[in-house]
Amino acid sequence: MSLERQRIFWAVLFFLMILAAFIVPFTPLLNDLTTFYGAFLFWNVFAIVVIICLGLITARWRDDDER
């Protein structure tokens, strides 16, 4: 995948994930689930997925002396 396509792919993916983090816990799916595995677990999983994605993106960065 070209760099431009990757840029668009990640931007769209992050946009959707962050949108979900804003909306999903307020929807009937989670807003009456008053347990540990409701919004608490959802937001934790969201953060862990974001951290993993950022690990993947930054792992590809190259410094001049590495090539």
Added chain:
Amino acid sequence: MSANTIYLALFIYFILGSIIARQARSKLGSGVNDFFLAGRALGGIVAALTYSATTYSAFMLVGLAGFTYIGGVGALGFELIYLSGLVLVAFFGPRFWLVGKRYNYLTPTEMLGDRYQSKAVAFVSAVAAVIFLIPYSAVQLIGIGALLEGISGGAIPYLAGVVIAAVIAVYWTWTGGLKAVAWTDSLQAAVMLTVAVLSVIFIVYRAFDGFGGMFTQLEARYPDWLAVPGPGFFNFKAFLGLTLPWFFFSLSNPQVSQRLFMPRSLGQMRIMVMGFLVFGFIYTLVSILWGFSARLLLPDLTAADSATPVLLSLNIVPSVVALLVMLGISAAAISTVNSIILTLSSMVCRDVFKFVSVCSDEQKELRVGRVFVPLFTLVILAFATLRLDLIAALSVASSAGLLVMVPALIGSFFWKRGSAAAVLASVIIGGLVATILQYSGLRPLGLWPGVWSGIVAVTLFIGVSLVTQAPKEKAEEFIGYLRGELSRKNVI
């Protein structure tokens, strides 16, 4: 807790930090870049720790725990969405770093001024940073003053706490510039995280027999606190209004975005980003669990912000751990204040008084910058002693007010049509909107100031750019250079 014990702990802390700061000074170069950016040669781990300590203030264990106390799990969503704002650093961090090296930018506001070819842009952005960050810093000192006063049962006067924190912040900063700030921040970040984790484990295991026990009790006694809107504090509009401006914190706050100029290499920047994410995730969880514990153990508090000091005064936490938590919260506040002071000082000559003769060469610029370190501290101290309503309003408005810089920052990397007039309009009018709405308490259509300032800034930046002249040549050169370098370095 006795006043003498607290004074002694703070004194030992100050001495330890001062030894580190003086050690840092011995390795300090003589230029402006050395003093304010650690010579653009910061290692990844120190960069991660200073980024963490600067970002996380006394707000976490006091304010965020308080939000959890009154509003429940929504506080976790708010803070983790903020943490996910680091995706902006994955996109913009390498861009800042590359142009910072190429054009020798010292401050993010200088970058804006050069990119849009306008001294007024640098001036107005720097002044906006001063207007919003000084009250924000004052509130940090106010927090320490109130904490020490509360934890000592009034034996340490409010003013004494504020002055002690200010003296520590200014001494370390003045001694060795960014290198001393980064090294002492590393100490402070380590203290913040260690004591926070330790204390929450003490509370959860002693009071609830573990995390399972705590959640079982929450589900039984306060089930609403595990959902949103839950008890009502985090209705969707409030959640959006709080969270949206903070999502852009890593770009909008110059004391944080200036740190994108500092890593030695992209590899070190990666360590900085990932280290911060891990730190932030743990620190957030701890602050939230702290708030939940307070909800279960202290159900009748009238002021949510007092949850932490009152929890510390219970016998669940051993007094030595409570003392360390007090130090950890003070460390969080001091490490935020000293970084802000240094960033604002770096803007004085570079962006505000650029063409005054006292700033005419590098050594003069460095001298002026260093003089402003104690001057800004005095102003912050004065604000903290006044405790005016406007200071609190401006501090709360800081995230909404600084948000107005984001369209111009994103535009500088991606949109060649962006113009200086558009930056000025979006920063000035957007900043005024944030301040007026925050101070008046108005919420048009139920939306919070941060949402309105964001909408106004984006609309003005795009609208005014379309009808005014953009600096085409600079935009071509700036964006063209980045395109080539990003491709070589495999940065998205």
